[in-house]
Amino acid sequence: MTAPLPPGRYSRNAGREAAPATGQSTRRRTVAISVAGGLFGLGVAWVGYQNLSAAPVSGDQLAFTLVDDSTVSIRFDVTRDDPSQPAVCILRARSLDGSETGRREVYIPPSTEGVMTVTSTVRTSKPPVASDVYGCGLTVPAYLVP
Structure with missing residues (x-):
């Protein structure tokens, strides 16, 4: 067991871990990163097509x-x-x-x-x-x- 902290020396939340992210906020973050990565990939593909495709x-x-x-x-x-x-x-x-x-x-x-x-x-x-x-x-x- 852990000993209690001396009173007045630390804040109320000292020694406690931050609350874990909820499943919904983790999912939103994952979706946002995936969408940003997909858009970046499309942008790279478009620039490559413009620069490397055959000239008319x-x-x-x-x-x-x-x-x-x-x-x-x-x-x-x-x-x-x-x-x-x-x-x-x-x-x-x-x-x-x-x-x-x-x-x-x-x-x-x-x-x-x-x-x-x-x-x-x-x-x-x-x-x-x-x-x-x-x-x-x-x-x-x-x-x-x-």
Whole structure:
């Protein structure tokens, strides 16, 4: 047996354990944590889907030709899920040191074909040695629309 505590030295509840949580409050806490975890999981899944899903338009370089010391001609394919939508592709040229020396946005008009081959030129500030299709998208800037 335990000895009683000296009077006046401790509070009335000293030596007593806190009352255990009732079954209902434990259940509510468990449900709240489960719902929060589920919402967090759905949020992670949505962000992953947005970042890792296939793009609706893509550009693949087929060839490039060095026209002169300040111009490169690029031939590339544009593949769209919906060819009836216009697109824009960004082309760039690089110099011998690897720096970007030219960039151009190219308007891709709507078509009936899923894959469209396009040729365009890029003017450069240094002699070009390489080029690439930086990327394509469906958000066409107003200044490119004919």
